[in-house]
Amino acid sequence: MHSAADLPAATGRDGRPIHPVLLPAAAPGESAEARPLAGVDLNLLVTLDALLAERSVSGAARRLHLTEPAVSRALGRIRKATGDPILVRAGNAMVPTPRALEIHAEVHALVQRAHAVFAPVGAPDLATLDRTFTILGSDMLVAAIGVDLLDRLARQAPRVRLRFLPEPTPSADPLRDGTADLEIGQIDSTAPEIRVETLGEDSAIAVVRAGHPLTERPLTPQRLAAARHVVASRRGRLHGPIDDALATLGLRRAVVASVPSHTVALALVAQSDLVGVAPRRLGRDRLAALGLVPLDLGLDLPSLSLCLAWHPRFDADASHRWLRAQVRDVIRGSITQSEF
Numbered sequence: 458m459h460s461a462a463d464l465p466a467a468t469g470r471d472g473r474p475i476h477p478v479l480l481p482a483a484a485p486g487e488s489a490e491a492r493p494l495a496g497v498d499l500n501l502l503v504t505l506d507a508l509l510a511e512r513s514v515s516g517a518a519r520r521l522h523l524t525e526p527a528v529s530r531a532l533g534r535i536r537k538a539t540g541d542p543i544l545v546r547a548g549n550a551m552v553p554t555p556r557a558l559e560i561h562a563e564v565h566a567l568v569q570r571a572h573a574v575f576a577p578v579g580a581p582d583l584a585t586l587d588r589t590f591t592i593l594g595s596d597m598l599v600a601a602i603g604v605d606l607l608d609r610l611a612r613q614a615p616r617v618r619l620r621f622l623p624e625p626t627p628s629a630d631p632l633r634d635g636t637a638d639l640e641i642g643q644i645d646s647t648a649p650e651i652r653v654e655t656l657g658e659d660s661a662i663a664v665v666r667a668g669h670p671l672t673e674r675p676l677t678p679q680r681l682a683a684a685r686h687v688v689a690s691r692r693g694r695l696h697g698p699i700d701d702a703l704a705t706l707g708l709r710r711a712v713v714a715s716v717p718s719h720t721v722a723l724a725l726v727a728q729s730d731l732v733g734v735a736p737r738r739l740g741r742d743r744l745a746a747l748g749l750v751p752l753d754l755g756l757d758l759p760s761l762s763l764c765l766a767w768h769p770r771f772d773a774d775a776s777h778r779w780l781r782a783q784v785r786d787v788i789r790g791s792i793t794q795s796e797f
Contacts, residue, residue, distance in 0.1 A: 499571075501538065504531040506568045508544060509561045512551050581776040583614040590780055591620045593631060593640040597689075597719035598763075601738055602641075602787045609783050617780075623691055623718075632768045638777060639784060640766040652767050656785060657792040659761040661699070663752040664726055664733045664744060671732065676752045682708040684732045689722040690715050699734065702756040723747055736761060738791055763788060 507517035508528070518528040536542055541556040553561070592599075599621050610617050622637065624645050631637035633648045640646060644653055663681065665671050671680060682703050688695065695712045703710055716722050719735065726733040727748050735744065735751070744751050765785055771777040 498534065501531060501535050502564060502568055502571070504528060505535050505543070506564050508532060508535075509553060509557055509564065512544065512553060514544075514551075579775060581779055583617075583779070585616070586614045586776055587616040588776060589618040589620055590639070590777075591622060591631075591637045592784070593622050593624055593637050593645075594642050595624060595719060597736060598642045598738070598788075600720070601743070602784075602791050605790065606783060606787045609787065613783075614779075632766060635768070635770070638767065638771065639781065640764075641784060641788065642763060643761060644764050644766045646766060648768075650769055652769055652772070654765045654785070655762055656765055656788050657763045659736045659738050659763050659792070661734050661754060661758055661761065662737050663754050664723065664735045664749045665731075665752065666727050666729070667748055667750055669730060669732075669750065671752060672750050676755060678703060678706050678708055678755060681732070681754065681756075682710045684710070685730065686710050686712045687714045687716060687722050687725050687731045687733055688712055689717070689719040689733070691717050693717075698758050699754065699756065702758055705757075723749060738763070763792065 504517065504521065507520045508514070511517045511520060514528050514532060515525055517523075518525045521528065532543065539556070542554055543557045544551040544553055603621070607619065610619070622631075624640070624642070625631050625637075630646050630648055632640055632646045632651055644651070663671075663676065671684060688697065690697075693715050695715050700710065700712075713731070714725070716725065719733075722733045723735065725731055733749075734754075735749075737751075765781060765788070767777070767781065
């Protein structure tokens with residue numbers, strides 16, 4: 458087997474050498490079977506494909522934009538590597554050997570697959586795309602965008618499925634470990650490589666049932682603090698930004714329950730005098746459908762960033778890019794429609 462130094466360099470039409478791509482030689486003591494391609498110039502496959510298609514050194518040279526001597530030298534190396542003449546002269550033409558005919562289709566397929574590996578990623582075939590994507594997000598946000606998002610997918614990619622999961626625990630990082638494709642809303646991942654795109658800002662509002670005493674006159678911090686509250690916290694927290702804002706005014710509210718989801722919290726609010734909190738993005742119409750009335754909190758609270766996050770392993774994934782575009786559009790549309 459020739460080493461890289463023994464192989465004559467092919468040259469282009471400008472006379473400059475074309476450097477072959479070589480696999481590293483086998484390590485000392487490593488068997489040939491363990492490294493069957495050690496030292497093989499993989500560019501010879503491209504030349505062999507052209508030679509078998511053109512059945513002519515000059516024709517292959519034109520196809521590859523190489524000089525005839527370069528292709529002739531490559532043919533010599535191919536013959537040495539395969540132990541077969543590959544092309545033999547028959548009068549003024551060259552004809553393939555039986556071995557050449559046997560491997561022609563396989564060589565062409567290998568070259569085509571190699572080109573596909575290095576080709577830029579194109580748009581996915583949505584009609585045949587069959588894939589399940591996992592999205593992390595709060596139940597409130599999923600309820601706000603789920604119908605529109607699923608309608609889009611049904612029209613564009615009917616075989617795509619979505620798996621919505623609650624936001625992760627502090628010790629988990631599903632984006633990094635690959636168990637989730639996207640996270641939406643307020644991003645929990647702390648991995649520094651995670652891509653985070655801010656889509657908009659949201660704010661918190663108080664929600665009560667229709668006819669609640671707090672709806673009878675303007676809501677003040679004092680009246681808010683005097684009410685009984687339920688909070689939604691996947692981690693069971695009883696304290697949050699509202700409590701901090703009230704504390705600056707010398708006030709403290711009574712949180713009587715913490716539940717794991719906004720859906721449960723709003724159900725309790727709808728059937729009692731409890732006060733809940735919801736993101737403004739739900740919009741007046743959605744809250745009204747639950748029999749709830751939105752109230753401005755009148756407190757200096759931090760805004761809620763609505764973000765889209767993913768791991769950079771999916772940057773060039775065409776199907777993932779398409780999904781990100783759909784989620785991005787739906788969330789931005791929800792923010793716009795939900796303003797009141």
